[in-house]
Amino acid sequence: MKVLTPITQALNDGIITRTEFKQLMRRSNAPAFAHLALWVLTLIATGTAIYLAMGTLWVWPAMFVHGVVMVHHFALQHECCHYTVFKTRWLNDVFGNICGFIIMLPNRHFRYEHCDHHTFTQVQGDDPEHIPLPQSMAGYIWYLSSVPYWRNKFTELFRHVMGRLTDDEKRFIPKEEYRTVYWEARLMLAAYAAIVVLCIAINWWAPLWYWWLPVVLGEPVMRFIRMTEHVGKPCVRDMKENTRTNYVSRPLQFLCWNMNYHAEHHYAASVPFHALPALHEKLKTVVAVEPRGYLGAHVDIVNQLIGRAPRADQPAQDHG
């Protein structure tokens, strides 16, 4: 099989030297712990805002802001599943599982699913994380509502609890790992159930106000961000075309652990999160960059939906 890592081609083309690349791949725990410390402070700040707003209508915007931070645990989990947060490999597993528990994304299953996403990025029918370009504005809004996302996630969790996998899942999860996937779902559900029972038993509802409601309120923002990575880009294997890098503000870059440099991440998934901006400097002439950031990506997507621009998921000859 042909080598699929685009960094190999970039090295062969002289866009980056092997020495430069290996420098960027150096691992360190220090940037991860520094980022994590600021992360916890941010959570404390947004959580405090909920506490202060409790009993007023301001609690809803406060929960939304806290939720936006909470759903970004996905970004940390994603980095952990690539082992590019901590140099100490097992720390990535620990934090990946913690993040997965916070946002109901079992870590082992996500890791296998995400492996295939990197193998088959934007290949319709093969990429298990492929988000299709919606057919209409209604479909676009429906996706952003997160209703289909949560429906899929709950269905997935209960399917695994029942000891079942879809045919697609059997393609990317090795047989010897089926039980791991079932048991991580069962443990996750059991832990959630135990917390609900505890809440009812002692009439303590902090998890609802500081965790579950914020995550539900914040998830549309994560859907909005996830769409900017590949949606509206051509459904082809070429990493120069099928993935966007978005220039975003420093706070957003902090929240997504530099994953706005998404094309660079797909080029070289072993480069740690803290080195992605430097990798971008090397690859910015060959990857697709959206200078207007997340909003610009959505302008691109909506233009394709309303017919102002050719749909990227159509064959080239249809573009006129």
Next chain:
Amino acid sequence: MAEGKRWQALIAVRDIYPGDATPVTFGTRELAVFDTTEGVTVAMARCTHGAANLCDGYFDGTHIECPLHQGLFDARTGAAKAAPARVPLRMIQSRVQDGVVQVLL
């Protein structure tokens, strides 16, 4: 010595990346030369799981991580150490002689 095989020069030690993995094409074979903490080893360069050349992955002196899916192999023995890697790397018998890495092929 294995029948039909002979020691052949692969690469000069001075030409390998110190403490890292070096890709070498040998005939039609893609090989990886690992400068491990316990000496030089040689393996087939392709990941046994995915379509990647392991030389483009992260190497810590003992373990090589696949650049595509971050599966892990022990570069000294070829053992698959972390998912999604399951099949061990095929190691090539090697030695260093007069400043040259040789392989038994």
